[in-house]
Amino acid sequence: DAGITQSPRHKVTETGTPVTLRCHQTENHRYMYWYRQDPGHGLRLIHYSYGVKDTDKGEVSDGYSVSRSKTEDFLLTLESATSSQTSVYFCAIRQGVNTDTQYFGPGTRLTVL
């Protein structure tokens, strides 16, 4: 258990509405990641953060934005949700510069109708 919580754990929303998912960690880890997991695709990186206010894009970042205003919280926002963003979203942390293992949170299942 890497001290990661995600909220909400489940959400159903309508197409076109904004959605924000929260990842919270309690152990002061520097690196945080957002992935989505879809059948047949495995986990794909959306955005990541390497410090407060320091973020960068992953391979599937279109339609998503992130913010990290404090170490413990990394927010993923879908500005205008689409049905193609129906997925399971996982947050992960990596402890520091010279560590390589990512540890994952429990996930958020998002359904966009």
Add this chain to the structure above:
Amino acid sequence: EDQVTQSPEALRLQEGESSSLNCSYTVSGLRGLFWYRQDPGKGPEFLFTLYSAGEEKEKERLKATLTKKESFLHITAPKPEDSATYLCAVQTNDYKLSFGAGTTVTVRA
């Protein structure tokens, strides 16, 4: 582009029936290869990291091995509690992970 391919997609085993899962990869600048276990409705759980060809790591009934082009996860005498999806991921020098689609293992008692 980094590619990770896992096979088979699904594996059904009888309790005690040993088998192997394959993870083949093409990547520029491999830093490490990771294996995770994922139970339904949960996040991936870290199992192993392998860094160089010839390296092996073991945990209970699981053993992971690495060559220059692929990794194997051997499950010896599996039990029903070994049923899960096993994910393979390669890490490049920027510490990013690229995942395969996973192998779902079902072990029947």
